Amino acid sequence: MQDTAPRSNRHALLFILATAFLNLAGVGLIAPVSPFLVGQYTTSPADLAIANGLLFTAYSFFQFLALPGLGALSDRFGRRPVLLICLMGSAVGYLLLGIGGALWVLFLGRIIDGATGGNLGVITAFIADITEPEDRTRYFGLMGAVAGFGFVAGPALGGILSGFGGPTAPVFFAALVTFLNVIWGYFVMPESLPAEDRIDRIGVTQLNPFTQLWNIFKLPQLRWLMIAFFFAMLPFAALQSNLSVLSKDYLNWQAQDVAGIFTVVGVVGVIVQGGLIRVLLRKTGEIQLTIVGMALMAVGFLMIALIPAIPSGPLILVSSAVFAFGNGLLTPSLTGLISQTVGPRQQGQVQGGNMSVQAMARVLGPLWGSFTYVSIGAGSPYWTGAIMFGVAILCVIAAIPMLRQARAAVQQAEIKP
Numbered sequence: 001m002q003d004t005a006p007r008s009n010r011h012a013l014l015f016i017l018a019t020a021f022l023n024l025a026g027v028g029l030i031a032p033v034s035p036f037l038v039g040q041y042t043t044s045p046a047d048l049a050i051a052n053g054l055l056f057t058a059y060s061f062f063q064f065l066a067l068p069g070l071g072a073l074s075d076r077f078g079r080r081p082v083l084l085i086c087l088m089g090s091a092v093g094y095l096l097l098g099i100g101g102a103l104w105v106l107f108l109g110r111i112i113d114g115a116t117g118g119n120l121g122v123i124t125a126f127i128a129d130i131t132e133p134e135d136r137t138r139y140f141g142l143m144g145a146v147a148g149f150g151f152v153a154g155p156a157l158g159g160i161l162s163g164f165g166g167p168t169a170p171v172f173f174a175a176l177v178t179f180l181n182v183i184w185g186y187f188v189m190p191e192s193l194p195a196e197d198r199i200d201r202i203g204v205t206q207l208n209p210f211t212q213l214w215n216i217f218k219l220p221q222l223r224w225l226m227i228a229f230f231f232a233m234l235p236f237a238a239l240q241s242n243l244s245v246l247s248k249d250y251l252n253w254q255a256q257d258v259a260g261i262f263t264v265v266g267v268v269g270v271i272v273q274g275g276l277i278r279v280l281l282r283k284t285g286e287i288q289l290t291i292v293g294m295a296l297m298a299v300g301f302l303m304i305a306l307i308p309a310i311p312s313g314p315l316i317l318v319s320s321a322v323f324a325f326g327n328g329l330l331t332p333s334l335t336g337l338i339s340q341t342v343g344p345r346q347q348g349q350v351q352g353g354n355m356s357v358q359a360m361a362r363v364l365g366p367l368w369g370s371f372t373y374v375s376i377g378a379g380s381p382y383w384t385g386a387i388m389f390g391v392a393i394l395c396v397i398a399a400i401p402m403l404r405q406a407r408a409a410v411q412q413a414e415i416k417p
Contacts, residue, residue: 024147028154032258033167041103053370056241060362062114069207089116094175121355129192137336145274155259216353224399231392235385237365265324272328296326298389305382
């Protein structure tokens with residue numbers, strides 16, 4: 001089971017895509033029901049909004065602490081063992097979230113899941129291992145489409161399960177399916193990183209997330225792209241933790257209703273990343289698609305900001321679709337750009353650093369969303385988020401000259417004997 005996989009190993013890709021699907025399906029299952037899980041242990045709408053935001057922050061903070069180390073460990077020991085450990089941690093985290101009994105148990109479940117939540121970085125590095133540089137954006141788009149389909153299936157299934165078994169039923173289901181995925185991966189997942197491409201040792205500094213981030217930001221071809229990802233992910237994280245609260249407060253929606261928003265987001269993501277992005281890539285490039293995606297996300301956020309003044313179910317669904325279309329363009333395009341700036345020996349470190357930047361945004365995003373929601377107004381997380389997308393666009397534009405130089409250097413290094 002430990003043999004290195006050939007670059008075209010379809011079984012490995014199938015397992016990786018299934019894992020990406022389950023990651024987003026888990027988010028889809030939990031996001032609509034999280035306010036109702038937290039609501040069992042809070043006494044006011046303001047307390048619920050803050051506690052729900054902190055629950056997302058706890059997950060993301062411990063993910064931030066762990067991600068660079070997990071990326072470095074996968075560069076040293078291979079993707080397979082690290083990914084299987086991450087999946088097991090997610091299964092345990094879901095289980096605790098379902099057991100509950102007190103608010104601190106919910107937080108413990110999310111902390112454990114976050115501490116082993118480096119699977120997205122390892123998955124991204126795995127795909128970079130088994131694909132050629134010019135094909136990576138297409139495969140990242142495929143991964144995004146499969147993950148987006150998880151957004152479709154997750155909320156729908158979560159709504160059905162919560163209707164029959166309450167808000168804990170989707171969480172227990174996620175724990176069971178994730179555990180079964182660990183067993184499947186143990187028997188079918190080969191190693192994707194050849195021994196000759198692994199790093200020789202891991203220093204203590206490589207396990208420090210702040211040191212890792214500093215090292216990543218010292219690379220001029222990555223600095224502006226990482227800042228752009230941060231400013232794009234921060235409002236997205238605020239939306240993930242706050243949109244269900246907004247729908248509950250201003251539309252009086254239940255978990256089954258909120259699931260419809262995430263279903264719309266998933267359907268649009270599948271359409272964009274599953275096929276449309278390939279057509280668009282042939283006509284334009286990753287840089288242009290990244291900028292257009294951010295602009296569309298800003299438009300969607302401005303539309304959502306109108307919900308407190310215009311409580312409308314159709315408006316929140318349409319605005320979510322606009323946002324999801326932009327996100328479907330942004331995520332694979334910007335991830336592809338980042339992967340093209342370094343060679344194979346640095347993919348795990350760079351993608352781990354990329355995920356750490358996003359994790360830091362997910363730490364601050366829910367805090368920002370819940371604070372502004374309570375203290376400034378329910379629409380403030382969204383119009384301020386639109387401003388952040390504008391900042392992200394400026395960062396991508398600033399990165400263009402250095403990005404082109406880095407691409408040329410990587411291509412030249414790969415053709416040398």
